[in-house]
Amino acid sequence: MTTKSILVLGRRDHTEAMRVAAGLTIVGNAVRLIFMTEPVADTQANAEQAELLDLSDITPETTVAEMAEDLTFLDADALGRAIAESDRVVSL
Numbered sequence: 001m002t003t004k005s006i007l008v009l010g011r012r013d014h015t016e017a018m019r020v021a022a023g024l025t026i027v028g029n030a031v032r033l034i035f036m037t038e039p040v041a042d043t044q045a046n047a048e049q050a051e052l053l054d055l056s057d058i059t060p061e062t063t064v065a066e067m068a069e070d071l072t073f074l075d076a077d078a079l080g081r082a083i084a085e086s087d088r089v090v091s092l
Contacts, residue, residue, distance in 0.1 A: 003028055007086035010035045010060075017092040018049035022056040024090075032082060034074060035062040 006029050010017030014035055021033040033053065040046055053060060062071040063079055074082065083089055 003030060004087040005030045005085065006032070006088045006090065007082055008033045009089065009091045010040075011037050011091055013092050014040045015043075015045050015049055018046070018053055018060075020090060020092060021058055022049070022052040025056040025058065031056070031058055032086070033058055033060045034079065034082065035060055035064060035067060035071070037064070039064055039066045 006024050008017050008021040008024070008031060010033060017033060017035070021031050024031045060071055061074050061082075062068065063074050063076075065073070067073075
């Protein structure tokens with residue numbers, strides 16, 4: 001099986017995006033997760049999913065300026081490159 005480069009865009013549902021990203025690593029895919037639209041809410045569900053990301057060796061990135069202190073910030077050009085370089089893009 002060929003390893004795929006999969007980009008998960010967390011646009012509408014950050015919790016689900018984290019869950020999906022962690023799950024996609026099970027079959028050996030290279031997965032990136034980019035949070036978009038707004039800061040990730042400080043909820044118990046998000047904290048639990050963040051633990052799964054850590055266990056899956058996924059370090060999220062963001063296009064949200066308010067999150068730039070904690071995560072790698074991607075401007076529009078960097079986001080475009082990330083999309084273009086991925087074999088698959090999942091938007092949640």
